[in-house]
Amino acid sequence: MPYNINNAAMTTQTVSTPIPTGYWRSVAESQFCPANECFIDELAHAAGKDPFEFRRGLIRDQRLVKVLETAAQSGNWGTPLPAGSGRGIACFAGLGSFAAHVAEVSVKDAKLRIDRVVCVCDCGQVINPKTVEAQMQGACVDALATALKAAITIDKGTVVQNSWPDYQWMQMADMPKIEVVIIDSAAASGGVGELGYPSVMPAVANALFVAAGKRVRRFPIRLEELV
16 A cells, blocks of 8 residues: 555455456556555545545655646546536556546436546656557556446356457447546656556546445446445
């Protein structure tokens, strides 16, 4: 975790399963970051604090502070939204880089829609800005699909999904506006291929809490499963 929290520890355990697994974008970061960032959001609300300010007060690295502040500013943090809409924030540090996302969502007629995503990254010295932008956008598409649509289910030892009709990915009509801001940095170049994924899902989940008043406990998000 990128936060200065005393007596915090994280452990992992490998679990054997008969179900074969394959490649996954951002690997463990896409599992740990959503859990951590959703819980940090819960802590902020329990403390009566603004989720952005709460995070900023706990972050150790000033590069991440700048990324988070830029995301809040670019994402119009603190400005009002219509009823049934919400704005969420989340951040990530890893792979030698830093990222933060602000997501705007709306709930209407029992359907969740992502209206806007602001992505800010500091990946050190940038060689090709268009490549960084494309990687952040592509990772956002992957993360949104995982948050809202894509699931593998097993029935009697068999994978239910066969292809894109039932293993759904984001389509053009589903996509929000994605705005990418790249921090000018003289630091050593860090990773960018996996960077744009981890904090998208918790930003969406945290925005949904503002819009609907209920927490996400599993992905893909099903509104009827919110607690």
